[in-house]
Amino acid sequence: MRILYTRLDGGLSVVNAARKEDLEKVLGSLTDEAYKAHVRERSVPVDAIDSIEIDDSYVLPEREFRDAWKQNGNLVEHDFIKAKDIQLQRVRTERDLLLVKYDGLQARANDIGDLVEQSRLQVVKAELRSATDSLKALTPNSIQDIKNATANLKVY
Amino acid sequence: MPSALNSATRANQEAGTTSDAFTSPLRQQFHPSSTKAWVYYDNNTAFSASYNVSGNADNGPNNHTITWTIAFSSASYAAIACPKADASDTAISAYSAQISDSVFTTSTCQIFTTNSNGNTSVSEPNQTFVAAWGAQA
Numbered sequence: 001m002r003i004l005y006t007r008l009d010g011g012l013s014v015v016n017a018a019r020k021e022d023l024e025k026v027l028g029s030l031t032d033e034a035y036k037a038h039v040r041e042r043s044v045p046v047d048a049i050d051s052i053e054i055d056d057s058y059v060l061p062e063r064e065f066r067d068a069w070k071q072n073g074n075l076v077e078h079d080f081i082k083a084k085d086i087q088l089q090r091v092r093t094e095r096d097l098l099l100v101k102y103d104g105l106q107a108r109a110n111d112i113g114d115l116v117e118q119s120r121l122q123v124v125k126a127e128l129r130s131a132t133d134s135l136k137a138l139t140p141n142s143i144q145d146i147k148n149a150t151a152n153l154k155v156y
Numbered sequence: 157m158p159s160a161l162n163s164a165t166r167a168n169q170e171a172g173t174t175s176d177a178f179t180s181p182l183r184q185q186f187h188p189s190s191t192k193a194w195v196y197y198d199n200n201t202a203f204s205a206s207y208n209v210s211g212n213a214d215n216g217p218n219n220h221t222i223t224w225t226i227a228f229s230s231a232s233y234a235a236i237a238c239p240k241a242d243a244s245d246t247a248i249s250a251y252s253a254q255i256s257d258s259v260f261t262t263s264t265c266q267i268f269t270t271n272s273n274g275n276t277s278v279s280e281p282n283q284t285f286v287a288a289w290g291a292q293a
Contacts, residue, residue, distance in 0.1 A: 013213045015211045016211065042210035
């Protein structure tokens with residue numbers, strides 16, 4: 001048994017109920033109705049929004065953008081704007097680490113007067129600073145759109 | 157020798173001082189040393205196994221809320237959470253778990269897991285173990 005609900009903060013929670021036979025070890029024999037009522041009473045907050053039971057066979061989206069999940073009835077979908085923001089934050093975090101690295105290299109190039117290296121590093125840092133541009137400009141319609149617009153920073 | 161007639165009561169078990177009564181399967185769980193609840197859950201699937209746990213809410217990456225079937229008598233109980241290493245044991249020292257301070261009540265316990273690898277993508281332990289001890293309501 002699983003229950004979806006939307007929290008007051010807008011996030012989505014998915015309750016995975018303990019198995020009925022495990023609960024019966026503590027509570028004694030339960031009807032299906034009593035089992036479901038107990039799980040709801042215990043695990044769904046009183047301020048939960050739109051709580052609804054979903055089938056155990058329902059396959060949830062992959063978790064890469066878990067914080068962008070949103071409820072649509074008894075389905076889980078992605079909020080693509082939230083997913084884009086999550087991806088932007090990931091790129092920025094990765095980019096900031098690279099900029100620190102290249103700042104160090106540039107300081108060294110400056111110290112030894114290596115003009116060729118200085119010029120190369122300026123280009124690299126400019127590329128890194130613009131790494132979020134395509135993603136920022138995107139109006140996503142799918143997770144794949146977001147992935148396609150994400151700069152590959154592994155090359156740096 | 158104790159007979160079946162002087163089996164330990166719940167109060168005997170909770171006091172833990174009687175030496176002339178047998179404990180029974182129904183009552184042994186009330187001894188202070190007994191684990192009152194435990195669970196082994198996957199990140200986004202049903203329980204693998206549990207005792208005295210009603211549900212596990214997946215609130216997002218590395219954020220789960222466990223609800224106890226029979227609540228504790230106060231919030232002065234102990235709970236531990238421990239993530240399992242990944243299948244290849246490469247994350248054996250990377251994952252850790254913490255019990256929430258704000259959501260730690262007689263009936264619920266929130267668990268936060270973290271990954272110290274510094275990965276920028278979602279990184280969660282596949283499974284987490286939780287157990288709790290204390291006096292029950």
